[in-house]
Amino acid sequence: MKHEITETTDLTHCHALRRTVFIEEQNVSEADEMDGLDAEAIHLIATCDGKPAGTARLLIRGETGKIGRVAVLREHRGTGLGAAIMRQAEAALRSRPGVTRLYLSAQTHALPFYEKLGYVAYGPEYDDAGIPHRDMEKRLDR
Numbered sequence: 669m670k671h672e673i674t675e676t677t678d679l680t681h682c683h684a685l686r687r688t689v690f691i692e693e694q695n696v697s698e699a700d701e702m703d704g705l706d707a708e709a710i711h712l713i714a715t716c717d718g719k720p721a722g723t724a725r726l727l728i729r730g731e732t733g734k735i736g737r738v739a740v741l742r743e744h745r746g747t748g749l750g751a752a753i754m755r756q757a758e759a760a761l762r763s764r765p766g767v768t769r770l771y772l773s774a775q776t777h778a779l780p781f782y783e784k785l786g787y788v789a790y791g792p793e794y795d796d797a798g799i800p801h802r803d804m805e806k807r808l809d810r
């Protein structure tokens with residue numbers, strides 16, 4: 669299947685994907701999922717053969733680019749799409765001047781996924797929206 673990943677300002681498909689994966693599959697509350705930060709974020713949409721299949725949300729906080737809301741529809745998992753979204757997220761943040769570090773709050777089950785992409789976990793495990801998480805970072809050498 670041919671996939672394409674682009675930045676988008678139309679959040680219709682991003683929200684639908686996040687609803688399916690986080691609210692319906694992972695039981696995250698609507699209030700936790702829709703946190704009011706979408707308007708200031710950069711959004712990625714991934715399509716497979718033209719159909720929405722994955723998304724991610726990027727926020728810039730000073731020197732830190734924060735990658736979140738990384739979601740791939742169940743039927744597309746294990747195909748490399750999640751890793752492709754992460755590489756595109758990194759490229760998008762590298763292109764923004766002043767970003768020297770990537771940060772994410774990883775659900776602990778996904779730690780190996782992010783470790784393969786060069787992210788390093790630090791600090792203790794904590795709860796967010798009822799799901800165990802750890803902080804991870806990747807330093808960018810420019």
Ligand code: COA
Pocket residue numbers: 689737738739740741744745746747748749750751752773774775777778780781784
């Ligand atoms: N545990 C261990 N390894 C994993 C993994 C997991 N949960 N998920 C992916 N990997 C590995 C793959 O085996 C693959 O390894 P390889 O390069 O050696 O072949 C690599 O990571 C890339 O996998 P990929 O196919 O690109 O991942 P994906 O498309 O399945 O997407 C998620 C991964 C986490 C984005 C996807 O499972 C998902 O959307 N889950 C539900 C939402 C979620 O939990 N998001 C993360 C929030 S922090």
